[in-house]
Amino acid sequence: MSTITLTDLTKHYDSIAAVDGIDLDVLDEEFLVVVGPSGCGKSTTLRLIAGLEDATAGTIRIGGTDVTDSPPEDRDIAMVFQNYALYPHMTAAENMTFGMQSVTDYSSAEIEDRVADAAATLGITELLDRTPDALSGGERQRVAIGRALVREPSVFLLDEPLSNLDAKLRVHMRAELSKLHRELDTTTVYVTHDQTEAMTLGDRVAVLNDGTVQQVAPPQQLYDFPANQFVAGFIGEPAMNLVPVRVRDRPRGLVADHEGFAHPLPDGGSNSALVDRRLTFGVRPEDVLLAGRSATGHEESFEARVTVREPLGEQLLLHCTIGDDELQVKVQPRRDVSTGDTIRLCFDQQRLHLFDPETGDAIYHAASEDQPAKPTPSQ
Structure with missing residues (x-):
């Protein structure tokens, strides 16, 4: 041995x-x-x-x-x-x-x-x-x-x-x-x-x-x-998006509230320990999805402005601003998106993460390790 x-x-x-x-x-x-x-x-x-x-x-x-x-x-x-x-x-x-x-x-x-x-x-x-x-x-x-x-x-x-x-x-x-x-x-x-x-x-x-x-x-x-949070930010190219949020209790359950979006936390409604806490919200670039026009009335979708467009051959990487923060978004390489466009985005519900900003420890994953998240739909 x-x-x-x-x-x-x-x-x-x-x-x-x-x-x-x-x-x-x-x-x-x-x-x-x-x-x-x-x-x-x-x-x-x-x-x-x-x-x-x-x-x-x-x-x-x-x-x-x-x-x-x-x-x-x-x-x-x-x-x-x-x-x-x-x-x-x-x-x-x-x-x-x-x-x-x-x-x-x-x-x-x-x-x-x-x-x-x-x-x-x-x-x-x-x-x-x-x-x-x-x-x-x-x-x-x-x-x-x-x-x-x-x-x-x-x-x-x-x-x-x-x-x-x-x-x-x-x-x-x-x-x-x-x-x-x-x-x-x-x-x-x-x-x-x-x-x-x-x-x-x-x-x-x-x-x-x-x-x-x-x-x-x-x-x-x-x-x-x-x-x-260190592992989340180190592993992945580009790294996981990490932005500050406050968790709020809404009638439909807990919501990660950012100045640019308010997104529900799946299966997080019973975790009262998260309520009113300032946390770091994490989502990988491939798990930020382009939302269709029909999504404009949904709470889950939100607007973002494209500031940089990086064609990488097999994919297109978009740098988008939401409030004072930036999200990186991976989409299919031939999507008709230009720098300066305002687009609507949403998140893959099963691939969201929350981290304690003081200790850096992960305190919430939308998917459990026993039941891995489903594949992200292509964009």
């Missing part, structure tokens, strides 16, 4: 807490992605697991064994770095096997077999005799991953391995990494600042901020049911 368990893991640099009491379990054979903004502690956490940094407090267990004070070579891990860390004077094969004979009991023949197998898996068999300067960025990254594969570790650690690649190659390498994990079933912790990588690669995603874990969940659950 190659589980990883972090308990109250802490790392201080003088008075700065880079990692601040993290509790995190990585399951056997799981692909866990750690994501967050720059400086949130994600790479430091990975280096603590690898043994490249000493923990200030807390424990690290790999496969049930406490390795908190163990050197890296005793942890049965392999790490892939952001900058590849290839020796320029060595061939790809030499880079993949450097140091193996001094730290393992494998014979030269066994090491050659491992290199051949890893190269075949990664599609770099014909590149083994080349030095790094004769390789593309994607090929260098494959060699760096191959160096980890030949060791057949219990745990793979990857620190932003795709960040130096161009956009097209990143998409290709994401698919390759996902396929590789399915073939190897090795416990993997992958650090990135790119939420697209996080959502597409991870079995689960851990969101970090200020050295603490904000939420750990499967990608879709993280997207649909953010635990707090």
Whole structure:
């Protein structure tokens, strides 16, 4: 079993807490992605697991064994770095096997077999005799991953391995990494600042901020049911719309009241604790819908003015003002909407969220996790 368990893991640099009491379990054979903004502690956490940094407090267990004070070579891990860390004077094969004979009991023949197998898996068999300067960025990254594969570790650690690649190659390498994990079933912790990588690669995603874990969940659950306002605003491109409201009690139930709209809260009518509270209302851009002309008399629809129009090919992103706030709205790419137009909008009833503006905690989701929201209708 190659589980990883972090308990109250802490790392201080003088008075700065880079990692601040993290509790995190990585399951056997799981692909866990750690994501967050720059400086949130994600790479430091990975280096603590690898043994490249000493923990200030807390424990690290790999496969049930406490390795908190163990050197890296005793942890049965392999790490892939952001900058590849290839020796320029060595061939790809030499880079993949450097140091193996001094730290393992494998014979030269066994090491050659491992290199051949890893190269075949990664599609770099014909590149083994080349030095790094004769390789593309994607090929260098494959060699760096191959160096980890030949060791057949219990745990793979990857620190932003795709960040130096161009956009097209990143998409290709994401698919390759996902396929590789399915073939190897090795416990993997992958650090990135790119939420697209996080959502597409991870079995689960851990969101970090200020050295603490904000939420750990499967990608879709993280997207649909953010635990707090930070996760709601960080996950998603563009991020969730967040605007201030006051919850009021109306004859039809509770209403989120904003200067630009008054929208009922489904199934929220019995939650008297929300009444008259100033909260943060959240809705994702794809869940803000264009309302038809027949909706003008409905309480749920409201007017907004289009200030920016961004054609993105597969969709059209509209920036709209409501009162002093802005809503971003995703619609079909060929909708006849221009900058300066006044349009009518409404919200998908099942995809509304409320957050406490002081703590940031989520206190209301229109859909429950047991009964996920229905698909958003196309616009």
